[in-house]
Amino acid sequence: MASDIDRYELIWIYLCAAVLAGLFGVLLYSAFGLGIHVETDVGQIHPTQVATTAPFDQPGLRQVGPDEYEAVIVARAWVFDPPEIRIPAGSTVTFKLTSLDVIHGFKVPRTGINRMIIPGQISVVTHRFDEPGTYPYICHEYCGSGHHIMNGGIVVEPR
Numbered sequence: 001m002a003s004d005i006d007r008y009e010l011i012w013i014y015l016c017a018a019v020l021a022g023l024f025g026v027l028l029y030s031a032f033g034l035g036i037h038v039e040t041d042v043g044q045i046h047p048t049q050v051a052t053t054a055p056f057d058q059p060g061l062r063q064v065g066p067d068e069y070e071a072v073i074v075a076r077a078w079v080f081d082p083p084e085i086r087i088p089a090g091s092t093v094t095f096k097l098t099s100l101d102v103i104h105g106f107k108v109p110r111t112g113i114n115r116m117i118i119p120g121q122i123s124v125v126t127h128r129f130d131e132p133g134t135y136p137y138i139c140h141e142y143c144g145s146g147h148h149i150m151n152g153g154i155v156v157e158p159r
């Protein structure tokens, strides 16, 4: 009887160790295989001073080089400012994002763009848009009762 209990206990210990090892493997795969990581600290901004701090005092799209653009986007409940940007196909866009109020998200399906927008922090992500079309950007961090209508779009125009 005592040896049965020992055996079951041992099985549970092995099971727990296997689950921990499995989860650790998933963590390593998501970090190094898929490249998923928390927001890097590219800059801080006080949420009450967003409207007076460059570049967020002038949200919008500007050209910074041939086929290179910078999109400064301010998120707040429940809009993105600007709600739409237009670029020609083949453009590389560096998005600079921050929030005025709560945590929002910035996800552009089919591009791999996926960032949290955290009050007090600046998020940056760069992507090249080769295929013409409309790429919606959506908030994917629940931010309140209007969360489901918080979206915008990137219009990539053919050359």
Ligand SMILES: [Cu+2]
Residues within 6 Å of the ligand: 104, 105, 139, 140, 141, 142, 143, 144, 147, 148, 150
């Ligand atoms: Cu949201």
